[in-house]
Amino acid sequence: TCTARTDTMWCLVSDSVQMLWYHTVDGRIQVAKPSNILQVFPILPISATNRSIWSWFERHNIETGEVTHEYIEPLVSHL
Numbered sequence: 001t002c003t004a005r006t007d008t009m010w011c012l013v014s015d016s017v018q019m020l021w022y023h024t025v026d027g028r029i030q031v032a033k034p035s036n037i038l039q040v041f042p043i044l045p046i047s048a049t050n051r052s053i054w055s056w057f058e059r060h061n062i063e064t065g066e067v068t069h070e071y072i073e074p075l076v077s078h079l
Helices: none
Strands: 004-005 010-014 020-023 040-042 055-060 067-072
Touching: none
Parallel strands: none
Antiparallel strands: 004 010, 004 040, 010 020, 055 067
């Protein structure tokens, strides 16, 4: 999964320890940043602004009556 896009067909795959450059068309992988990349755009996390498309665990605090929601990935929502 790409963690950042670029102004080319390359994207950055980073796990905060190792960075790899992945060509999204032909599947090549490089350790060094390709020289034709001028801009790198981080991919921002998706926020839960539209509640109708998200799944969540609902937690009820029996002492305060407060209800909180912990959003979960859609792939595990059916479990």
